[in-house]
Amino acid sequence: MLPGYKEKQNWIRQIASRLEPGREPSDDELKRLIAAEVSSRTQGSSLSLNEKSQLIRHLFDAMRGLDILQPLLDESDITEIMVNNPDQIYIERMGRLEKTDLSFDSAAHLSHVISRTFGRANKLVHERSPIADMRLEDGSRVHAILPPAAPEGPVLSIRRFTGIHPSMDALVANRTLPEAQAVFLADAVRSRKNIFISGGTASGKTTFLNALAAFIPEHERIVTVEDAAELDLSGRHNLVRLEARTASSDGGGGITLSHLIHSSLRLRPDRVIVGEVRGVEAYDMIQAMQTGHPGSMSTGHGNSSLEMLNRLSLLLMTASQLPWEACRRMVASSIDLLVHLVRQADGRRLVAGISAVTGFEEDRFQLSPVYRLRETADPAPCMQETSKASCRPVNRPQKIHSAARLAGRKESVQEKKRP
Template sequence: MTRELLEVVRGRLAEAGAEPTPARVALALREEGRVLGDAEVLGVVAALRSEMVGTGPLEPLLAAPEVTDVLVTAPDEVWVDRGGGLERTDVRFQDAAQVRRLAQRLAAVAGRRLDDARPFVDARLPDGTRLHAVLPPVAVAGTCLSLRVLRPRAFALAELVAAGTVPPGGERLLTALLAARLSFLITGGTGSGKTTLLSALLGLVGPAERIVLAEDSAELRPDHPHVVRLETRPANQEGVGRVALKDLVRQALRMRPDRLVVGEVRGAEVTDLLAALNTGHEGGCGTVHANAACDVPARLEALGSTAGLDRAALHSQLAAAVSVVLHLVRDRGGRRRIAEIHVLERDRDGFVVTVPAAIWSPDGFQEAPGWGRLARLCARGGGERW
């Protein structure tokens, strides 16, 4: 069957709003003057269903359990990340139009608009996969499609130790941190494993505690019996109905959280989070994009300025709200790991600085100048000595 005839059949089904069932495909073929055998019809059905209902040529990549990211930069350039860095695949699209159709259909499934008037989209698909797409001419070389796969089961901390994300023996330190109800931030770049680590740590929270998650895109899936998940919502086509992350933080405070979690602090919601952690909500946490743990105070300063919070006020709240920073990196081999753990202290001028407490090594965390302070914080909060 030629690609042209396949396109005609696809067009007929799309116009009718019909799914590619064997009977409908056979009818469309007859209308085009073609009669195929049962096996050929089923092959056409599979091809059309993959394109019209599934994710087309990307289906086997997204189904592979080790794949975390699928990136399409051109019809003949499809990349994946299997945990060891990006690698190019043999998957090909027929043409640029097929990539565009897939991006637009996935956006529609997510309830978002993607067209010339709105040439980009950032959304979550029903199965949890994170979708980002950009259309030409914003994407100069053609439609750019990025899919981040969210696995249905969160990693346990022991699995992160086995994978090298946490060094040997490091789970005892992290367990003590959680038991002491210390508030902490997880930092790192895109794809460094912040969400994976945070989900694993939340799985260590006692079953009697209530966790309330506020996220821009619902990605955290901790293995815990009592979790409330809140997700932001964009404005509709009329420009109304937007629910921002700071709105979710405020609502979460009214839901009796034992642990308040902000999936990613990226704007004015930093003021609400710091205020919440200063009102008796111990053990709160979140993630922040940062190049290094020592950059966190400056990063939060920049975010706080968008909400009109001056530097002195932000540092005052930060010193009282957050105790620890866990920084993740992704090395050249693609492995994600906790590079260092910092504690927060005030300098002589009263501003918050981070002090290294533990440094990653293949044999376990190595002590750094802030090690003693980290031990005291855990002990003061009731956490066991690691």
């Protein structure tokens, strides 16, 4: 039987006492020390060789990993780990939520794991600063909330960084969107259209943004701005990556997305890609789209295309104090295409719609639908191209609105608005 929290701490203290002061052992060295301690303390016991191996792994995970959560991190098909309390640990696997049979011994055990994990990154999380974010060495994002912000006990969430970024071809193969619409979006990226991706939590926005960015011509200079670096544009020769940083407990050292977007514009980018906007940085992103950086892209949380546009307008009004209508017109004139994603009950991520933003007239956004997803009882949804004249299934690549026609339609709308 594996040791509980208190007994495990005794094991760890004994092993730590054997470490050379001031020197951090390698993983292999630490495993040898743990194995020697286990061999010494279990001599003459009834533990089998397999049970001793499990104990060594358990102690190693407690000292170098995330304790009982480490085996979950080592499983490649788990994308998220959610700890509601010591007895409720959930995972997302292949798009579905599952409750595990794991549990921490107590809230103190969970708090200890959180504090030690953040401590390795020189970050403090405690009662006076109970909310913290960090990134693990493998790129996974960790978010922790301690009491009093979480009155029922510590809460922990880990979004795995799998390193897997499906290409647009893979998304088409997975029926995330039809091939014709993938061709259309690739054409729009190459034609330097400003594209915004909306969707709910875990709907695949970053994955889709990453796939779109692959169509940016190689000779262009890209600057990415993210709250936590997730985009993978490896192989690009002219790429600058910027990442925000939360302020320390004394309020210093913070770097906001707004600061980074301002800085990015001084780096002579051809395009600016903002991982996600959810605050005042929306104003800076819209300004970037309007000031000589066409082809920029970003994502945001929204339950529909129209809701996303209104949400962006509200963020602009909050940041700029401009009138509501002026903010909506700014949004309409900045974004060319809006792609909306949804996450189905079975975990599949799908493109629910693609809309061309053609202007703002009569107190409403003018949207021209390029594609809409029609849901059916069939597990494989019917994917359709939508036009004002007809709605027909798309079974193979076919000629649809080109990016050039999209640009012409938008310009004609703007001409009509001019006196």
